[in-house]
Amino acid sequence: MRILLLSHYWAPEVGAPQKRWQWLAQGLVERGHDLAVLTPAPHYPAGRVLDDDPRLAAGAIHRDASGAMVHRTAFHPYDSGLGGRGVDQAVAAASALRAGLERFYGPHRPDVVVGSVPGLPTLPAALAVGRALRRPVVAELRDAWPDILTSASSWADGATAPRVRRMAVSALTTLLPPAVTTLERSADAVVTTTESFAQVLRRRGARRVVTVRNAALSQDWHLPQVPLARHDGALHVLYLGTVGRAQGLVSAVRAAALAARAGTRVTLRIVGDGAQVEQVRAEALRLGAPVELWPPVAAHEVAEHYAWADSVLVSLEDWSAMGLTVPSKLYEVLGTGRHVSGAVAGEAASIIRHSLGGDVVAPQDPAALAALWGELAADRGRLTTAGAHDWLDAHVREETLVGRYECLLKEVAGA
Incomplete structure (x- = not known):
């Protein structure tokens, strides 16, 4: 053909x-x-x-x-x-x-x-x-x-x-x-x-x-298990991908600031570039949020960031059409075995729940996301995921x- x-x-x-x-x-x-x-x-x-x-x-x-x-x-x-x-x-x-x-x-x-x-x-x-x-x-x-x-x-x-x-x-x-x-x-x-x-x-x-x-592209990640405690005492949250309008990452920056004010030790690392990166940077500086901004990295460096992470953020705007969207990055994250912090709705939220790959909060709700990170920091046992690889094998x-x-x-x- x-x-x-x-x-x-x-x-x-x-x-x-x-x-x-x-x-x-x-x-x-x-x-x-x-x-x-x-x-x-x-x-x-x-x-x-x-x-x-x-x-x-x-x-x-x-x-x-x-x-x-x-x-x-x-x-x-x-x-x-x-x-x-x-x-x-x-x-x-x-x-x-x-x-x-x-x-x-x-x-x-x-x-x-x-x-x-x-x-x-x-x-x-x-x-x-x-x-x-x-x-x-x-x-x-x-x-x-x-x-x-x-x-x-x-x-x-x-x-x-x-x-x-x-x-x-x-x-x-x-x-x-x-x-x-x-x-x-x-x-x-x-x-x-x-x-x-x-x-x-x-x-x-x-x-x-x-x-x-x-x-979920076949990868041998060889990632270490999420430790029971970090040397810096913080919950490590990673976002890796496009920093664009549809991802709504300003909300995640606000969530990190709210979590820190509530006494949660958390570090949000954002790795990527896009139309909203300067807006995200400005909001992090304005709030004094515990946020690290990294430029895009080569494919062979991605595993290092996943190894650093306790949970990986998948975020979308709360536009109605986003409920019909599943970020391709979600499948990769599930493939790593890392816990997913999903600030999404619709089909993406359903996948996270059915795969047992993490937790879901409403998109663009900084207070809910901050509360989730506080719960994960207090009970790191929730960072262990089960079933994600089985779901991927059956569907993608x-x-x-x-x-x-x-x-x-x-x-x-x-x-």
């Missing part, structure tokens, strides 16, 4: 979408399928080229470590603003559309086209390529689109944003959701990463909706997930 994938994110960039498609790509290629990828030159998250290797430049074609044939397209440089990222995604999608039409007619025509979202403009580009090549299209939605657009006012900082930006956001949240839903219904099949969002899409009339979760094995994706693609291509 010949598969053509359009994606805005790809290795050697580092992130959840990139990790997801590396194991999916490798699994599909190992099963004998020919995977071609249209993706921009690596530039996430900085907005500028990350590597000057000519094989990664716009226009280049090369086979990468996953076995996929990667066609690099153009992108638009940006800074940390949302507007620049939106323009970048549109430019990259237009470039992918052009390359798809130029390179995949005739003998190179795929059996099926996949469009991976975000970026959002990738979806109409994939549909256009599929229709032009007369091939079915699968839409992969890694987030709850368009539901997440209902929270767009928070992206623009609400009432503090300039009036023009507020008007633009208002138009965005009014006009885009029905358009996105129409595009989703136009796809021959839809892949989601959570079953709760799959159910929403089925009710809206999307066809062939299949859930393919993110995987890479081989099973690749097989599910393969079955859907075969079904759609055959139809």
Whole structure:
């Protein structure tokens, strides 16, 4: 089977979408399928080229470590603003559309086209390529689109944003959701990463909706057991990942400050970068919170931070769409065997509870999170988790997930 994938994110960039498609790509290629990828030159998250290797430049074609044939397209440089990222995604999608039409007619025509979202403009580009090549299209939605657009006012900082930006956001949240839903219904099949969002899409009339979760990548962590006491007497809480708008980590900083004021010895270590890192830093300084801020670390350094941790924080904003979202990092944390402090709702909260992987409080409730950390510090026996690996083995094995994706693609291509 010949598969053509359009994606805005790809290795050697580092992130959840990139990790997801590396194991999916490798699994599909190992099963004998020919995977071609249209993706921009690596530039996430900085907005500028990350590597000057000519094989990664716009226009280049090369086979990468996953076995996929990667066609690099153009992108638009940006800074940390949302507007620049939106323009970048549109430019990259237009470039992918052009390359798809130029390179995949005739003998190179795929059996099926996949469009991976975000970026959002990738979806109409994939549909256009599929229709032009007369091939079915699968839409992969890694987030709850368009539901997440209902929270767009928070992206623009609400009432503090300039009036023009507020008007633009208002138009965005009014006009885009029905358009996105129409595009989703136009796809021959839809892949989601959570079953709760799959159910929403089925009710809206999307066809062939299949859930393919993110995987807990196979790792030999060799982490030491959480000690009965720390030499500094503190509860070590780790957050490792994107420090973005959707994670709501200012609330976690406030929780650490509240816990400290209540007499709990706690250290919150935040490792990562993103749009909200300076806001998080400023709040930690304002409150004098026991927070350490670390820059992103290389993959081989991740285990050191998990070894330091007693509990690992998984946090999301309290936007309604976040209840349909499961952070891919949650599966990795469960794989470490470390206790999870979940400030989440919906399906993510359900996974933590059913896997017996940790404790859950309502998202964006600093007092509740501070109270949880106080309880864990007083009774470190609660940091021992049981059953998480069994849950992962039953629900997110890479081989099973690749097989599910393969079955859907075969079904759609055959139809």
